[in-house]
Amino acid sequence: MKNDLHRLMAEHELDAIxxxxxxxxxxxxxxxxxxxxxxxxxxILKRGEKGVLFHGPMxxxxxxxxxxxxxxxxxxxFAELLKEANQNRFRASVLRLKRMLEDLNxxxxxxxxYGQYDAGVAFALFDALQKELPGLTxxxxxxxxxxxxxxxxxDREEVDRIRRVGEKTVEVIANTADFLTSQKVRGDVxxxxxxxxxTVGRVKRLINLWLAERDLENPEGTIFAIGRDAGVPHSxxxxxxxxxxxxxxxxxxxxxxxxxxxFFDITRTWCIGHAPEAVEKVYEQVLSVFHTVSAEVRxxxxxxxxxxxxxxxxxxxxxPTVLTQPQTEVGYVHSLGHGVGLNIHEKPLSGLMAAPEDxxxxxxxxxxxxxxxxxxxQGMGVRLENTLYLSQDGTVETLANYPLDLVLELKx
Amino acid sequence: MKNDLHRLMAEHELDAIxxxxxxxxxxxxxxxxxxxxxxxxxxILKRGEKGVLFHGPMxxxxxxxxxxxxxxxxxxxFAELLKEANQNRFRASVLRLKRMLEDLNxxxxxxxxYGQYDAGVAFALFDALQKELPGLTxxxxxxxxxxxxxxxxxDREEVDRIRRVGEKTVEVIANTADFLTSQKVRGDVxxxxxxxxxTVGRVKRLINLWLAERDLENPEGTIFAIGRDAGVPHSxxxxxxxxxxxxxxxxxxxxxxxxxxxFFDITRTWCIGHAPEAVEKVYEQVLSVFHTVSAEVRxxxxxxxxxxxxxxxxxxxxxPTVLTQPQTEVGYVHSLGHGVGLNIHEKPLSGLMAAPEDxxxxxxxxxxxxxxxxxxxQGMGVRLENTLYLSQDGTVETLANYPLDLVLELKx
Numbered sequence: 033m034k035n036d037l038h039r040l041m042a043e044h045e046l047d048a049i050x051x052x053x054x055x056x057x058x059x060x061x062x063x064x065x066x067x068x069x070x071x072x073x074x075x076i077l078k079r080g081e082k083g084v085l086f087h088g089p090m091x092x093x094x095x096x097x098x099x100x101x102x103x104x105x106x107x108x109x110f111a112e113l114l115k116e117a118n119q120n121r122f123r124a125s126v127l128r129l130k131r132m133l134e135d136l137n138x139x140x141x142x143x144x145x146y147g148q149y150d151a152g153v154a155f156a157l158f159d160a161l162q163k164e165l166p167g168l169t170x171x172x173x174x175x176x177x178x179x180x181x182x183x184x185x186x187d188r189e190e191v192d193r194i195r196r197v198g199e200k201t202v203e204v205i206a207n208t209a210d211f212l213t214s215q216k217v218r219g220d221v222x223x224x225x226x227x228x229x230x231t232v233g234r235v236k237r238l239i240n241l242w243l244a245e246r247d248l249e250n251p252e253g254t255i256f257a258i259g260r261d262a263g264v265p266h267s268x269x270x271x272x273x274x275x276x277x278x279x280x281x282x283x284x285x286x287x288x289x290x291x292x293x294x295f296f297d298i299t300r301t302w303c304i305g306h307a308p309e310a311v312e313k314v315y316e317q318v319l320s321v322f323h324t325v326s327a328e329v330r331x332x333x334x335x336x337x338x339x340x341x342x343x344x345x346x347x348x349x350x351x352p353t354v355l356t357q358p359q360t361e362v363g364y365v366h367s368l369g370h371g372v373g374l375n376i377h378e379k380p381l382s383g384l385m386a387a388p389e390d391x392x393x394x395x396x397x398x399x400x401x402x403x404x405x406x407x408x409x410q411g412m413g414v415r416l417e418n419t420l421y422l423s424q425d426g427t428v429e430t431l432a433n434y435p436l437d438l439v440l441e442l443k444x
Numbered sequence: 445m446k447n448d449l450h451r452l453m454a455e456h457e458l459d460a461i462x463x464x465x466x467x468x469x470x471x472x473x474x475x476x477x478x479x480x481x482x483x484x485x486x487x488i489l490k491r492g493e494k495g496v497l498f499h500g501p502m503x504x505x506x507x508x509x510x511x512x513x514x515x516x517x518x519x520x521x522f523a524e525l526l527k528e529a530n531q532n533r534f535r536a537s538v539l540r541l542k543r544m545l546e547d548l549n550x551x552x553x554x555x556x557x558y559g560q561y562d563a564g565v566a567f568a569l570f571d572a573l574q575k576e577l578p579g580l581t582x583x584x585x586x587x588x589x590x591x592x593x594x595x596x597x598x599d600r601e602e603v604d605r606i607r608r609v610g611e612k613t614v615e616v617i618a619n620t621a622d623f624l625t626s627q628k629v630r631g632d633v634x635x636x637x638x639x640x641x642x643t644v645g646r647v648k649r650l651i652n653l654w655l656a657e658r659d660l661e662n663p664e665g666t667i668f669a670i671g672r673d674a675g676v677p678h679s680x681x682x683x684x685x686x687x688x689x690x691x692x693x694x695x696x697x698x699x700x701x702x703x704x705x706x707f708f709d710i711t712r713t714w715c716i717g718h719a720p721e722a723v724e725k726v727y728e729q730v731l732s733v734f735h736t737v738s739a740e741v742r743x744x745x746x747x748x749x750x751x752x753x754x755x756x757x758x759x760x761x762x763x764p765t766v767l768t769q770p771q772t773e774v775g776y777v778h779s780l781g782h783g784v785g786l787n788i789h790e791k792p793l794s795g796l797m798a799a800p801e802d803x804x805x806x807x808x809x810x811x812x813x814x815x816x817x818x819x820x821x822q823g824m825g826v827r828l829e830n831t832l833y834l835s836q837d838g839t840v841e842t843l844a845n846y847p848l849d850l851v852l853e854l855k856x
Binding site: 054056068071088089093106109110121125144152154155156171172175240244255264266267268292358359366385 | 464465466468469480481483500501502503504505506518521522523526533534537556557558559560561562563564565566567568569570571582583584585586587649652653655656657659661663664665667673676677678679680702703704770771773777778789797799
């Protein structure tokens with residue numbers, strides 16, 4: 033949780049963390065500022081002190097609203113810096129960063145750097161800054177041990193926000209099911225009242241509309257993949273594809289609060305009208321594993337143990353899995369789940385290769401459980417996913433639920 | 445343009461450019477891949493060769509759709525890398541990057557790094573990679589001289605896409621005006637048919653809906669700021685604020701194609717019902733400068749000269765400007781415009797401090813012209829903005845237009 037941050041900084045012998053970039057769609061900055069229309073900022077949080085947000089003068093109101101100590105970049109006039117840097121613009125930018133650190137009395141020590149930013153510019157700027165201030169060490173949180181570790185456990189307000197996104201997301205799923213089952217069928221193709229085939233693109237546009245109506249957005253898109261595409265876990269679906277009865281549709285929807293806030297993540301697999309026997313069978317197997325593994329989520333357990341368990345269950349059913357065939361592209365081909373928060377994928381991790389300290393299921397974490405089976409050449413894929421909250425008192429709560437049924441019966 | 449890239453790489457003595465991160469909401473990656481649901485990739489473009497996209501195995505279909513040469517990360521099994529790195533996970537990640545370069549026969553030379561990525565992780569990874577490959581120099585495009593320079597001039601398809609976003613955006617502006625003028629007034633507060641005050645938050649929600657209906661999104665939000673907030677250029681407006689007649693509303697809307705594509709940018713300033721005399725006067729001044737400066741946009745001119753001209757015009761009217769008072773927070777407080785493309789703000793730049801090579805108005809560029817006057821303590825601000833295309837044959841086209849009128853008459 034946020035109040036673990038200073039402790040984690042101490043554990044990793046950090047003097048400060050420094051977050052660069054905008055306050056929208058930039059999880060570290062959203063986490064520490066609360067978000068807002070700040071197009072570029074530098075947030076420096078010294079260990080044991082209140083954070084200082086450097087911001088553009090035009091964004092002073094939005095900066096003030098964060099409740100942090102604020103300083104305008106206009107305190108560092110670029111014309112003066114340019115002069116000092118003999119008109120070298122890059123060096124002037126580095127000098128500005130140096131001045132900012134001087135003003136915070138932070139010209140030496142260990143600083144962990146965060147924030148979505150142009151990789152090359154960040155590399156060049158901080159490399160030069162380190163050369164400018166030889167006592168300074170700039171670090172990257174390559175093992176996600178500090179900020180992501182704090183973010184791993186959610187406080188009540190964060191969980192409430194994720195649950196609220198979940199409730200709205202489930203409404204959108206219901207709208208989608210309602211739309212699909214209200215169509216007609218010609219041959220095996222879904223058509224609207226005018227006889228026009230219903231496409232994946234049209235369904236996705238409606239989903240975007242229903243999300244917008246609820247103050248949600250889906251910066252990472254939505255997976256609505258049918259037939260062979262459903263058999264490729266991250267294939268998002270072709271806009272031109274028509275929707276046919278009896279084909280598996282993997283519908284994986286993961287929106288966030290507008291402006292880049294908390295995410296929610298849920299997947300259902302549908303067949304419209306009817307399901308072929310082969311799909312029924314695979315679906316029942318995924319459903320069974322989904323129920324078994326969901327019931328075995330234990331606080332302080334290891335996520336990777338559940339991944340291994342999932343693989344073993346599927347292998348016992350005769351499916352290839354990543355446990356014994358790490359490169360397999362059929363059967364069970366991914367990991368069981370992931371943490372959800374301001375990032376759609378964050379700690380804890382469930383991969384078999386995850387670092388041991390990254391996969392502990394701590395109280396306060398929000399995770400997905402999403403087993404699936406994929407057979408693209410047989411034109412099918414099945415995945416079922418919920419988002420769960422592991423509460424402080426040891427219970428496991430499904431944050432927003434929706435029926436798991438495979439077949440959507442047509443109304444007509 | 446895209447086909448300038450290899451020439452620009454040669455000019456800057458680069459052997460390759462390397463783009464990291466997702467293919468959505470990551471302009472360099474969108475530019476070179478066409479976008480798509482790729483959550484993490486490495487695109488390496490050697491000078492004079494076709495680009496190679498490294499991607500996760502689950503995203504192979506989306507990767508193939510880019511038309512680039514594709515290679516799955518599964519060619520670099522993490523278990524083997526970990527073994528070689530004595531179980532040091534960070535070092536294993538660095539070794540994977542090294543293997544990728546070896547496979548491209550690119551273990552030395554100058555590589556320019558791009559892409560939205562965690563600043564600290566990028567810093568740590570590429571610093572370590574450089575140490576691993578002493579003949580390699582990793583650079584950041586701190587002056588935006590290569591990729592951004594190519595992106596500065598748009599080809600026909602890009603301009604068509606920006607124009608199309610503009611046409612849809614203007615429809616949303618029309619919907620917004622229509623909604624506002626269809627309300628009733630109680631005292632000086634806009635109320636709906638049930639007598640409930642109309643808030644900025646409600647208007648913004650409708651705007652999001654109208655954008656979603658048109659396959660647009662606004663990852664950077666929308667400015668709909670009233671009264672004093674209108675007087676602070678980047679204040680996005682308080683959701684709780686009620687809308688009052690006779691107050692300036694700065695409505696600055698800058699959506700992009702869903703998934704993180706091309707942007708459009710336009711601003712109108714409105715007073716509902718009537719405008720106070722002081723606002724009328726300031727509006728007429730901004731309008732006059734807007735027309736004058738827009739008519740003076742010349743291909744091969746310097747954007748900064750237009751900024752200076754704007755300042756001089758406003759100063760002749762008695763307003764403070766950034767020309768003589770760089771720190772002013774009243775009067776004309778920002779720069780005249782910016783390039784628009786896959787980034788909402790890109791080259792050419794118009795600031796007085798812009799590098800001389802960054803502000804040339806080249807044929808093929810798409811720019812905004814957006815003079816404004818701000819007096820927050822008088823509760824007002826006025827800005828007018830269009831997006832213009834400087835065509836190859838020397839004409840200047842306004843990409844999607846909308847009436848510039850200040851006063852919106854109520855229908856009731």
